[in-house]
Amino acid sequence: MxxxxxxxxxxxxxxxxxLVFVYYKIEAEMHKPQGNLPAQLYVDRxxxxxxxxxxxxxxxxxxxxxxxxxxxxxxNAEKLALKTGLYEIEPQSSYYxxxxxxxxxxxxxxxxxxIEGLRVKDWFAxxxxxxxxxxxxxxxxxxxxxxxxGSGFCENEHRSVEGCLLADTYQFExxxxxxxxxxxxxxxxxxxxxxxxxxxFVDVPLANTYEAxxxxxxxxxxxxxxxxxxxxxxxxxxxxxxGMRLQTDPTVIYGIGDAFDGNITRKHLRTLTPYNTYRIDxxxxxxxxxxxxxSIDAALRPASTDYVYFxxxxxxxxxxxxxxxxxxxxxxxxxxxxx
Numbered sequence: 397m398x399x400x401x402x403x404x405x406x407x408x409x410x411x412x413x414x415l416v417f418v419y420y421k422i423e424a425e426m427h428k429p430q431g432n433l434p435a436q437l438y439v440d441r442x443x444x445x446x447x448x449x450x451x452x453x454x455x456x457x458x459x460x461x462x463x464x465x466x467x468x469x470x471x472n473a474e475k476l477a478l479k480t481g482l483y484e485i486e487p488q489s490s491y492y493x494x495x496x497x498x499x500x501x502x503x504x505x506x507x508x509x510x511i512e513g514l515r516v517k518d519w520f521a522x523x524x525x526x527x528x529x530x531x532x533x534x535x536x537x538x539x540x541x542x543x544x545x546g547s548g549f550c551e552n553e554h555r556s557v558e559g560c561l562l563a564d565t566y567q568f569e570x571x572x573x574x575x576x577x578x579x580x581x582x583x584x585x586x587x588x589x590x591x592x593x594x595x596x597f598v599d600v601p602l603a604n605t606y607e608a609x610x611x612x613x614x615x616x617x618x619x620x621x622x623x624x625x626x627x628x629x630x631x632x633x634x635x636x637x638x639g640m641r642l643q644t645d646p647t648v649i650y651g652i653g654d655a656f657d658g659n660i661t662r663k664h665l666r667t668l669t670p671y672n673t674y675r676i677d678x679x680x681x682x683x684x685x686x687x688x689x690x691s692i693d694a695a696l697r698p699a700s701t702d703y704v705y706f707x708x709x710x711x712x713x714x715x716x717x718x719x720x721x722x723x724x725x726x727x728x729x730x731x732x733x734x735x
Contacts, residue, residue, distance in 0.1 A: 429490055433494065445498075
């Protein structure tokens, strides 16, 4: 009897030792650095951990004993759920680290910066060339219908998306929807301008948030100098209050469209378009660019000033004037080179 018990005990000890050996052998196999793993790995819908493993082994990108992996996978079934996406793999990662990353959905992130001052067609072209996005934008002419119409935000009879998307840096994952990215930009603009509209100055000469975006887009195109934005906004507010035309070159250029060759002429200034603020009263019919947050802030909270004129100094800054006489003197100095 004692002999049988001793045999059983011995078998148990041997069995336990074997299990410990197998456990540590499997863990060592799963945690050893892998030198040939791809730098990036895409996990598609329906991919399984076992199928992915065999694929990497067959392609000699993974040095892993299949038998050890079979045992490990049976003991760790909860760790085999994979999440779709593109994954960036660090050099010398272990296969355990790779599976953990895929299980948690720690996918590679991409960014795109949509720059203020550009037109919606410029953004459309930029996004259309990003390989890592699912290109589902469709036709440019249908963008208004898909992004704006029926939303209650930025709706206009001219079916323009101009000025209605917020300039920012957007993060996305591999094969994210390009349309969804623009929809995020629209929603962010709606949230921002609605919030800022509640904080506008009471005497700002703008009827609604759409007019605020039109004004902000003009400010955006007039100056890149942060300290000037609210002053230029103040000039335009004074002109609107006084019934003066805005007379701003960027609106003329936008009205010319792709035919503009970089040289604005007297003929351009005299040509009547719905955007030429030398020929029309008030604001143009739509925004002329994508405005920044800073330009929206300036449009809704312009500086209190008596300036009604400004002229470029040629270095990105402007000379502001209260009277036509002062303005003409500034034009002679900065535009004509005369004192």
